[in-house]
Every structure is written in C-alpha cells, then in structure tokens.
Amino acid sequence: MLEVKQLHLWRGDRHLLKGVGFALHSGQALQLLWPNGTGKTSLLRCIAGFLYAEEGQVLWDGSPVARTRDAFNCQLAYLGHEPALKGDLTAIENLRYSLGLRHKVNEAQMQAALQTAGLAHLDPQQPVRSFSAGQRKRVALARLSLWRARLWLLDEPAANLDAAGQAVLGATLVQHFANGGSALIATHQPLELPGIDARRWLSPEAAS
Amino acid sequence: MSSPALEIGALAAARNVVARDLLLAFRRPGDWLQPLAFFVIVTMLFPLALNSEPSVLRTIAPGALWVALLLASVLALDFLYREDGHDGTLEQFALSGQPFAVLLLAKTATHWLLTGLPLAIVGPLAAVSLGAPGGSMPGVLGSVLLGSVSLSLLGSIGAGLTLGLRRGGALLSLLLLPLLIPTLIFGARATQLAILGDSAAQPLYLLGALAILSLTLAPLAAATAVRISLE
Numbered sequence: 001m002l003e004v005k006q007l008h009l010w011r012g013d014r015h016l017l018k019g020v021g022f023a024l025h026s027g028q029a030l031q032l033l034w035p036n037g038t039g040k041t042s043l044l045r046c047i048a049g050f051l052y053a054e055e056g057q058v059l060w061d062g063s064p065v066a067r068t069r070d071a072f073n074c075q076l077a078y079l080g081h082e083p084a085l086k087g088d089l090t091a092i093e094n095l096r097y098s099l100g101l102r103h104k105v106n107e108a109q110m111q112a113a114l115q116t117a118g119l120a121h122l123d124p125q126q127p128v129r130s131f132s133a134g135q136r137k138r139v140a141l142a143r144l145s146l147w148r149a150r151l152w153l154l155d156e157p158a159a160n161l162d163a164a165g166q167a168v169l170g171a172t173l174v175q176h177f178a179n180g181g182s183a184l185i186a187t188h189q190p191l192e193l194p195g196i197d198a199r200r201w202l203s204p205e206a207a208s
Numbered sequence: 209m210s211s212p213a214l215e216i217g218a219l220a221a222a223r224n225v226v227a228r229d230l231l232l233a234f235r236r237p238g239d240w241l242q243p244l245a246f247f248v249i250v251t252m253l254f255p256l257a258l259n260s261e262p263s264v265l266r267t268i269a270p271g272a273l274w275v276a277l278l279l280a281s282v283l284a285l286d287f288l289y290r291e292d293g294h295d296g297t298l299e300q301f302a303l304s305g306q307p308f309a310v311l312l313l314a315k316t317a318t319h320w321l322l323t324g325l326p327l328a329i330v331g332p333l334a335a336v337s338l339g340a341p342g343g344s345m346p347g348v349l350g351s352v353l354l355g356s357v358s359l360s361l362l363g364s365i366g367a368g369l370t371l372g373l374r375r376g377g378a379l380l381s382l383l384l385l386p387l388l389i390p391t392l393i394f395g396a397r398a399t400q401l402a403i404l405g406d407s408a409a410q411p412l413y414l415l416g417a418l419a420i421l422s423l424t425l426a427p428l429a430a431a432t433a434v435r436i437s438l439e
Contacts, residue, residue: 086232
C-alpha cells in the first residue's frame with residue numbers, strides 16, 4: 001500500500017505541490033487528471049525518487065521509502081515520457097536488456113507479451129528506431145507487464161496509442177489489478193477500466 | 209502476486225549492461241571509431257605542422273601524444289551517458305533496485321573497452337610514427353593503458369554532471385581538462401622516459417596509483433552526478 005502524506009514540492013521558486021496526500025491500496029488505481037503544469041509528472045518523479053520533496057512523506061507498506069529506497073524500487077515500475085527503448089535494438093532485445101536488470105529473462109514470456117501488445121505481425125529483426133511512437137509505447141507496455149512490479153507509476157500511458165493500443169493498455173492494467181497491483185496514472189483522458197476501483201482526481205486542490 | 213524481489217545479483221545486472229552496450233556499439237561503430245580517428249589525425253598533424261626532423265619530433269612526441277589522447281578521451285566521453293540519459297534508460301537503471309554506481313561503472317568499463325583500449329593499442333604506433341624507437345613501445349603502451357583508465361573514470365564524473373545540459377560538450381572539456389592534468393603529467397613523463405630508453409617505472413607506478421584511486425572514488429561521484437542530472 002502506498003501512502004503519501006502532506007507532500008510539499010518546490011520547483012525553483014514555484015510551490016508546486018502544496019500538501020498533497022492520498023492512499024493507494026492494492027488492486028486500486030488513482031488517475032491524476034490535474035490540469036497542465038500542476039505537478040502530475042513531478043508527483044510521480046518524487047515518488048520514484050528523482051525529485052526530493054521539501055516536506056512530507058511517502059510510505060510503502062507503512063515504512064518511509066526514503067529509508068528503504070532500493071527495496072521500494074524493486075516493487076516499482078515507472079513509465080515516463082521517454083519510453084527508455086534503444087532505437088538500434090529490436091523489440092525483443094530491448095525487453096531482454098531492460099528486464100535483465102532485475103530478472104532472469106524468459107524468451108517465451110517476452111514473445112507472448114509482445115504478441116499481447118499487438119506487435120506479433122512486425123518483422124522480429126526490425127530495430128525499434130523504425131517503429132512509430134504508438135508501437136514504441138506498446139513495447140513499453142509489454143515490458144511493464146513483465147516487470148512483476150506491485151506499483152506502477154504511469155505518465156501519460158495513453159499518449160500516442162490508437163483505439164486498439166488503448167484496449168491493450170486497459171487489458172494490461174486490468175491484469176495488473178487482478179494480480180493485486182496498484183497504479184498511479186497521470187493522464188489527460190480518463191481511462192475506461194471496467195470493474196476496477198479507479199478513482200479520478202481532478203485537481204490538486206480537490207480532495208483525492 | 210509473484211515475488212517482486214530481485215532475481216539476479218548486481219554482477220549479473222552489470223554483465224547485462226556490458227552486453228547491451230557492446231551490442232549497441234557493434235550496431236553503430238561510428239561513436240567509438242570517431243575518437244580513435246581523431247587521435248590518429250591529430251598526432252599526424254604534428255610532423256606536417258613542425259618540420260619532419262626526427263630529433264625535433266622525438267622531443268615533442270610525448271607531449272603531442274598525450275594532448276591528443278586527452279582531447280580524444282574527452283570527445284569520446286560526450287557520448288558515455290548522453291543517449292541513455294535522454295531516452296530514459298538511466299532512469300530505469302536508477303529504479304532497477306540494483307546499486308546505481310555498479311551499473312554506471314559497467315557502462316564506464318564498456319566505454320573504456322571501446323575507446324580507451326583501442327587508443328592504448330594505437331598509442332605506441334603513433335609514438336613510433338613520431339620518431340620514437342621501436343623498443344619504446346612497451347613503455348608507451350603501459351603509460352597509455354594505465355592513463356586511459358583514469359581518463360575514463362574521472363571523465364565519467366564530468367559526463368554525469370553535464371548530462372542534463374543540451375550543449376554539454378564544450379563545458380565538459382572545460383570541466384574535465386584541469387581534472388586530468390595529473391594523469392597528463394605522469395603519462396607524458398612515462399612516455400618521454402620510454403622514448404629516451406630509460407626506466408619509466410616511477411611515473412608508471414604513479415599512473416597506476418591514480419587509476420586505482422579513480423576506480424575507488426569516481427564511480428560513487430559519477431553516480432551522484434548522474435542522479436543530480438536526472439532531477
């Protein structure tokens with residue numbers, strides 16, 4: 001369970017997050033639908049440990065993540081603006097080397113994940129450089145599903161995806177929640193997640 | 209839900225990073241061939257710009273060699289972290305749960321294999337083409353080999369600090385070159401002694417000491433620098 005308490009974050013001389021707080025239980029999603037420039041990405045990056053909050057606490061299963069950063073990171077998957085894919089590698093090579101930082105990789109699982117993401121029809125030798133932005137996002141979704149992380153931090157996961165791609169995203173998320181995972185999603189268009197407790201949080205001033 | 213703990217140790221993760229970077233270098237050889245070509249061309253400019261009197265060339269050979277080596281190393285360092293920083297790979301490294309400094313050291317080690325090692329192999333040949341006797345080659349090789357380790361490791365700190373900047377190349381040189389002066393002094397001295405046919409052991413020991421010192425301190429400093437740049 002993720003708990004954020006009274007988080008205050010400054011970027012330069014702007015007081016961006018003013019006492020943000022929420023709790024996210026397993027099997028739950030929280031969709032941040034805040035307007036542009038109100039700190040969605042900063043909140044995600046703060047939880048991921050790239051930004052330091054001036055005040056407040058992030059707790060994971062009741063203990064502050066600042067003290068157990070490496071253990072917390074193992075439970076975390078972050079999908080940012082940049083999909084972290086190498087243009088010179090093929091989709092499967094990208095998965096192999098990203099997942100290889102944490103797990104023993106399983107070729108059959110990776111193939112299956114790429115198929116689920118709707119990339120099975122592509123030439124397996126094709127470098128990711130020649131993929132469209134939406135196809136790259138699908139590779140990132142395949143990687144997400146293989147990471148076995150309990151908490152997903154997703155920044156605009158639906159950007160660049162066509163209708164079929166959004167269905168892949170939805171199915172990936174539903175599977176994640178069925179496994180007891182949770183997700184914090186920064187997005188502009190609310191995701192349709194039938195049967196999932198996916199609260200919508202419209203602005204940082206409103207209660208979560 | 210399946211256990212999300214790490215299945216592999218830091219060393220296996222580091223091996224994974226090395227394998228990936230070697231494959232990328234193989235797919236795109238321009239990145240690491242450029243500094244090598246730069247080094248060869250710069251050392252070849254000296255006989256053209258000065259006169260081709262062997263005694264003159266032999267006198268300037270250590271200095272010419274080491275200044276060219278320093279500039280080629282700094283040129284090569286510009287691409288150590290840049291691409292991984294921009295495409296989000298370093299963020300994923302930081303979140304992997306593996307020790308960040310170990311993963312970055314694996315990148316620096318691969319970078320040394322691709323740039324430092326070829327420079328060390330070409331270095332003695334460049335020295336001979338500047339009029340050094342063939343017998344000096346082992347000494348020159350030793351000095352460049354040890355020196356390039358320090359250059360890569362110290363350079364990784366500068367590359368980390370300038371990662372967030374759009375045009376970091378010029379600043380990287382300004383930041384790094386003063387830091388690399390001790391390596392330059394002892395490296396050029398070892399090369400000079402080798403060319404004169406004297407024992408270069410003393411400066412080589414110092415170069416070795418510098419390499420060990422950078423190996424112990426630079427990875428932690430580089431990891432901190434990259435973390436700051438990711439902010």
